[in-house]
Each structure stands twice: as structure tokens, then as C-alpha cells.
Amino acid sequence: KRDSAEKIKKDEQYIMSTAVAIRDLKNTDNILGVVVVSANIDDVYLLLEEISSQIYLLALLSSLLTGLLSFFTSTLITRPIKELMKSVLKVTNGNLDEKIKVKGNNEMAELAKSFNLMTERLDRIEESRQEFVSNVSHELKTPLASIKVLTESLIFEENIPIEMYKEFFSDINHEVDRLNTIINDLLSLVKLDSNKVNLNIAQTNLNNLIEAILKRLSPLAKKKDISLIYQSDRETTVEVDEVKLTLAISNLIENGIKYTVEGGQVTINIQSNSQEAFITVTDTGIGIAKEEQSRIFERFYRTDKTRSRDTGGTGLGLSITYRTIIMHTGSIQVESEEGIGSTFVIQIPIKHV
Structure with missing residues (x-):
């Protein structure tokens, strides 16, 4: 039975000793003797010291590596940010050609x-x-x-x-x-x-609105012997700003009259379902070239500048129409062929969103 164990340093050597008491079998309180076992553990301590040194070295290297990684990581992060800030300042000073080189996918x-x-x-x-x-x-x-x-x-x-x-x-x-x-x-x-215009939304009879526009523009059409044809198979009521929508549709019909040769016709058609209303304006005018159709809603854009000025056009009418329809959360499309005519289709929701 082991009674005790200890390690001591003696003469620059590490020794571990263990003492075991020998007792009388009949009387365990009677100790007959003691057996002492000692062993030199210098090799163990040397190994421990070596391991400790390696641990300290690894800790130092880890700290150094962590510091380097932190430095490079922060550099990788801050450098693009600094470049971005420089570019922002250039743009602020009016250099709109400034671009940032895109690297990676982060x-x-x-x-x-x-x-x-x-x-x-x-x-x-x-x-x-x-x-x-x-x-x-x-x-x-x-x-x-x-x-x-x-x-x-x-x-x-x-x-x-x-x-x-x-x-x-x-x-x-x-x-x-x-x-x-x-x-x-x-x-x-x-x-x-400016998007600061408020729409005065109200229930509006679309048929009456179109009829009022045609009545106002009929003298202009008669001067050129142009027929105004109105088609509608049902009464349609929509929630719109009547004044602004009147201006938008008037621009389309007036353009149709201006750019249609004498003896031609401009047709206005209304169709609707439970969700949407469609106003189609078709003329037998000079038409619009395919390459120009995508630009006709730009302000001041004219397909024929001389002819537009002769007819009193400002190049703003279609742009106003486009913005008005967009404000009503609608859309406007054009189909045209030179020498045959143009068709504009306005789509607006029955209920204003």
C-alpha cells in the first residue's frame, strides 16, 4: 500500500520518491518497516521544459501571425473603402466620368x-x-x-x-x-x-371625357378634312385626374390630326374590363420610323423637326402624356409604320392605386 509520494530536487537532479509502510498483519497499527522507492525524473522534466518552450514559441508565432493577418485583412478592407471615398469626392466635385475598378465577387x-x-x-x-x-x-x-x-x-x-x-x-x-x-x-x-403634383382623383366617365375632347378638336380636324371616328361598346368609368388625363389624351389626338394628311382619319377607341381601361388612338398619318419610336416620349424630341415647328409642335406633348399616364400607374405603347400611320394604346387601371 502506498502511503506517500513526492518529488524533490537534489544535487541539480529531479527525483520522485514513494514510501510504503509495512504493517503487522495482526496489528495494523504496528509498523514493521518502510519501503522507499526513488526514481530519477530528469528526462521527464527536460521533456516538459522543451514542450513548454515550444508552446511559448508557438504562442508567439500565433500572435505574430494573427497580427499580420489582422493588418492585411484590415488593409484589404480599408483600401477599397478609401478608393471609394476618393471616387465619391471626385463625383461630388463634378467628375461624373469617375469609375471604380471592380475586383472579385465580394x-x-x-x-x-x-x-x-x-x-x-x-x-x-x-x-x-x-x-x-x-x-x-x-x-x-x-x-x-x-x-x-x-x-x-x-x-x-x-x-x-x-x-x-x-x-x-x-x-x-x-x-x-x-x-x-x-x-x-x-x-x-x-x-x-418634380413628383410634387397631386392627382385630384375622382370617378370620371371616360366616354364623356373623350367626347368633350373630340368636340373641342373637331374644328382643327375640319380644316384638314380629317374624319374623327369614335368607337366604344360600353360606358366606362375610371378613377383618374380628369384635367391631367384630358391633356394627355388631347395631345395624342391633336398630334394625330397634325401629322395626318388631308382627307385622312383619326380613330379613338375605348375598351375596358373589370380591371383596366384601354384608350387607342390610331391615325393615317406619316408614321414614325422604327429607330425613332423608342425616343418619341423624350422631351423636345421630334421625328421631323421642320415639320413639327411648322405645325406648332413644341416636342413636349408626348413627354407630358407619358408622365401623366405613368402617374396614373398606367402604360402607353406605340406601333407605327412610315407612310401608313401610328397607333397609341393607353392602359390605365379602373381603380386608382
């Missing part, structure tokens, strides 16, 4: 892609803005230039017949009306683009 790469898409969008908006300002300037300068020429003729010419006075004043009045139309269209478009 979150930063996705952020870089989004940033590049944003700058492309901003660049397109800036181009549109510059084009818009240029077009507005041109549209306003053209009638002003005509007015200036006419007034100078009246001022500096002597002995002008009264008939010529009347003709010049009639031309001036026409140019003033044109200026007024451009300004009103611009104001309407700016309001629609």
Missing part, C-alpha cells in the same frame, strides 16, 4: 458596381439636363427672333401698307402664342417631373 465589388451604375445614371441625367437647357434656349429664341425681325421691319420700313401691318401683327401674335404654349408645356412638364 460585397465591396458589388458596392463598386452599384457606384459605377450610379455615376453612369448621373452622367445620363447631366447630359439630359444640358440637352434640355439647350433645347429650351433654342425653342424660346426661335419665336423671339421672328418677333424681332417683324418688329424691326415695322419700325424701319416706311410707307408700309395697312394690309402688311395686319399680316406682320398676325405673325407676331402667332409667335407669341407659340411662346406661351412652350412656356405652359415646360411648366407642366417640370411639375410632373
Whole structure:
């Protein structure tokens, strides 16, 4: 039976000793002797010291490696962020051509892609803005230039017949009306683009709305001997802003009249179901080239600039129509063939969302 065990350091050596008492079998309290067993455990301690040193070394290397990994990881993360910040500052200062190089497929790469898409969008908006300002300037300068020429003729010419006075004043009045139309269209478009326009939604009889438009535009059609044909198989009531929808549909019908040759026709058709109403405007006009159909809803865009100005167009009517229909959560599509005519289809929900 083992009574005790201990380790001691003696003469620079590590020794482990164990003492066992020898007892009388008849009287266990009587100790007959003690057996002591000792063993040198220097090798064990040397091994433990070696293991400890290795553990300390591994801990040091691990700490160093962890520090290096943390440094490189933070660098990998912060470097793209710094590059992004530099690019943001460049864009803020007006450099819309700034792009970030996309590397990998991680979150930063996705952020870089989004940033590049944003700058492309901003660049397109800036181009549109510059084009818009240029077009507005041109549209306003053209009638002003005509007015200036006419007034100078009246001022500096002597002995002008009264008939010529009347003709010049009639031309001036026409140019003033044109200026007024451009300004009103611009104001309407700016309001629609600002998304600050509130729709005055009310139950509206679509049939009555179309009939009122046709009654107003019939004199314009009669001047060109153009037939206005109205088709509808049922009464249709929709929840819309009557004033704005009237303007949108009027623009389509008026364009159909302007660009249809004498003796042609413009057809307006209403169809509906329980969910949607469809207004179709078809003319037998000059048509629109395929490559231009995707751009006709852009502001100031004209397929035939000379003809548009001769007919009094501002290039804003279809853009106003498009924005109005979108505000009603609807859609507008066009199909056209040159020399045959065009068809515009407006879709709007029966119930306003």
C-alpha cells in the first residue's frame, strides 16, 4: 500500500520518491518497516521544459501571425473603402466620368458596381439636363427672333401698307402664342417631373371625357378634312385626374390630326374590363420610323423637326402624356409604320392605386 509520494530536487537532479509502510498483519497499527522507492525524473522534466518552450514559441508565432493577418485583412478592407471615398469626392466635385475598378465577387465589388451604375445614371441625367437647357434656349429664341425681325421691319420700313401691318401683327401674335404654349408645356412638364403634383382623383366617365375632347378638336380636324371616328361598346368609368388625363389624351389626338394628311382619319377607341381601361388612338398619318419610336416620349424630341415647328409642335406633348399616364400607374405603347400611320394604346387601371 502506498502511503506517500513526492518529488524533490537534489544535487541539480529531479527525483520522485514513494514510501510504503509495512504493517503487522495482526496489528495494523504496528509498523514493521518502510519501503522507499526513488526514481530519477530528469528526462521527464527536460521533456516538459522543451514542450513548454515550444508552446511559448508557438504562442508567439500565433500572435505574430494573427497580427499580420489582422493588418492585411484590415488593409484589404480599408483600401477599397478609401478608393471609394476618393471616387465619391471626385463625383461630388463634378467628375461624373469617375469609375471604380471592380475586383472579385465580394460585397465591396458589388458596392463598386452599384457606384459605377450610379455615376453612369448621373452622367445620363447631366447630359439630359444640358440637352434640355439647350433645347429650351433654342425653342424660346426661335419665336423671339421672328418677333424681332417683324418688329424691326415695322419700325424701319416706311410707307408700309395697312394690309402688311395686319399680316406682320398676325405673325407676331402667332409667335407669341407659340411662346406661351412652350412656356405652359415646360411648366407642366417640370411639375410632373418634380413628383410634387397631386392627382385630384375622382370617378370620371371616360366616354364623356373623350367626347368633350373630340368636340373641342373637331374644328382643327375640319380644316384638314380629317374624319374623327369614335368607337366604344360600353360606358366606362375610371378613377383618374380628369384635367391631367384630358391633356394627355388631347395631345395624342391633336398630334394625330397634325401629322395626318388631308382627307385622312383619326380613330379613338375605348375598351375596358373589370380591371383596366384601354384608350387607342390610331391615325393615317406619316408614321414614325422604327429607330425613332423608342425616343418619341423624350422631351423636345421630334421625328421631323421642320415639320413639327411648322405645325406648332413644341416636342413636349408626348413627354407630358407619358408622365401623366405613368402617374396614373398606367402604360402607353406605340406601333407605327412610315407612310401608313401610328397607333397609341393607353392602359390605365379602373381603380386608382
